[in-house]
Amino acid sequence: MTLWAAIQIVILVLLVAGSVLAVWLKDLLASVIALGASSLLLALEFYLLQAPDVAIAEAGVGAALTTAIFVLALRKTRRKEEE
Amino acid sequence: MSVVVRTIARILVPVALLFGGYVILHGHLTPGGGFQGGAVAASAVALLLVAFGTSAVKGLKSPFAVLEDLGGVAFVVLGFLGIGYTFFFNVLAGSGGLFGAPVAPGPNPGFLNTGGTLPLMNWAVGFKVIGGLGAVVVLFALFGGGDDR
Amino acid sequence: MKRWVLLAAFLVVAGSLLLGAARMRPFGAPRLDLMDRYFNALSQGEAATNNVVTAIVFDYRGYDTLGEATVLFTAVVGVALILRRLKG
Numbered sequence: 001m002t003l004w005a006a007i008q009i010v011i012l013v014l015l016v017a018g019s020v021l022a023v024w025l026k027d028l029l030a031s032v033i034a035l036g037a038s039s040l041l042l043a044l045e046f047y048l049l050q051a052p053d054v055a056i057a058e059a060g061v062g063a064a065l066t067t068a069i070f071v072l073a074l075r076k077t078r079r080k081e082e083e
Numbered sequence: 084m085s086v087v088v089r090t091i092a093r094i095l096v097p098v099a100l101l102f103g104g105y106v107i108l109h110g111h112l113t114p115g116g117g118f119q120g121g122a123v124a125a126s127a128v129a130l131l132l133v134a135f136g137t138s139a140v141k142g143l144k145s146p147f148a149v150l151e152d153l154g155g156v157a158f159v160v161l162g163f164l165g166i167g168y169t170f171f172f173n174v175l176a177g178s179g180g181l182f183g184a185p186v187a188p189g190p191n192p193g194f195l196n197t198g199g200t201l202p203l204m205n206w207a208v209g210f211k212v213i214g215g216l217g218a219v220v221v222l223f224a225l226f227g228g229g230d231d232r
Numbered sequence: 233m234k235r236w237v238l239l240a241a242f243l244v245v246a247g248s249l250l251l252g253a254a255r256m257r258p259f260g261a262p263r264l265d266l267m268d269r270y271f272n273a274l275s276q277g278e279a280a281t282n283n284v285v286t287a288i289v290f291d292y293r294g295y296d297t298l299g300e301a302t303v304l305f306t307a308v309v310g311v312a313l314i315l316r317r318l319k320g
Contacts, residue, residue: 050260052114053285056106060122065216068129072223111281116289118300151308155301162294171294176280186280193282201281204290204297211301215308226315 008048015041026081028074036067084134092134099127103213110205111198117205121212128217137224144225147218154211161200161207175199 018038025031039062046055103124106115132140165172175183176199184196262268271284271292279287289297 053116053119056115056119057122060119060126061216064126065122065129065220068126068133068220069223071133072220076226111283111286113283114285116283116286148312151305155305158298158301162298171291171298173279173291176278183280186276186282188276191282198281198286199279201279201286201290205286208290208297208301212304215304218308219311222311222315225317 004048008045011041011045011048014038015045028079028081029071031081032067032070032074035070036063039063039066084136088134092130096127096131099130100124103127103209107205107209108202109195110209111201112193112195117208118212120205121209122216124209124213125216125220128213129220132220132224140221140224144218144221147214147221149214150210151214151218154207154209154214157207158204158211161204164200173199173201175203176201 015038018034018041021034022031022038025034040059043055043059043063046052046058103120103122106113106120106123107117108120110116110120128140128143162171165174168174175181178199182196182198182200182202184194186194186197257263271288275284275287275292276282279291281287281291
């Protein structure tokens with residue numbers, strides 16, 4: 001196994017873990033942070049797959065703007081998820 | 084937000100705006116383009132909003148809306164420039180004037196004064212995306228009586 | 233009953249995805265590379281740009297970018313309509 005494939009496997013496992021955490025966490029602010037982290041990992045994966053255009057768009061829209069909009073929505077609503 | 088977030092934001096907002104402008108300006112030479120650079124610059128606006136609260140960006144709603152409309156109109160007008168041939172024909176490419184320098188074939192680092200209408204379209208789409216996404220974020224912040232709970 | 237339907241749907245979707253993954257082509261190898269060779273050979277002369285991606289997005293596929301701009305405009309108008317300040 002080359003180093004390149006190993007890095008990609010690590011990134012993809014972390015990506016799946018971040019996505020599962022984003023669904024599983026009850027604290028919605030932590031869930032939003034997990035979603036942003038997995039989005040940033042997805043941007044890194046796009047960069048490793050030689051698509052820097054998509055990586056910049058994903059980092060700008062997915063990691064920054066979506067997180068900011070979710071945080072703004074959380075400011076105006078409740079932070080904890082209800083059963 | 085806390086003083087840590089505000090201090091980081093004071094450093095990071097100009098850097099993000101500068102990087103967005105760089106991505107838009109060099110859209111025809113390096114990876115990226117109007118949409119990517121506009122998204123990066125709009126994320127700077129979102130950082131400003133999250134760090135300093137609604138009052139920092141309250142006056143930016145109308146300028147963003149105007150910027151979005153101007154960008155869209157400029158994009159369509161640039162498309163209509165090539166209507167003598169086809170819609171979206173690149174009339175300025177290789178003409179020798181503005182953005183009209185010839186391009187050497189093969190891999191080369193490139194030259195900023197090339198690309199024909201493509202850099203102008205990059206600027207139009209970049210302003211459109213900054214205005215659109217910034218207006219969305221500001222509208223989200225202003226909803227429900229403005230300030231934070 | 234509902235559980236069996238869901239299980240069948242899961243098996244169909246997972247099986248098709250695994251079948252596609254098993255028959256995947258090597259990385260970066262397209263099925264047809266006619267347009268790739270065309271863009272690589274001619275975009276520097278036709279669009280006068282070193283960035284082939286920008287040449288495709290703004291020159292060859294300009295209509296797509298126009299549609300994307302329309303989508304963004306529609307999204308902003310929708311957000312502005314939903315989040316407008318109601319009178320009274």
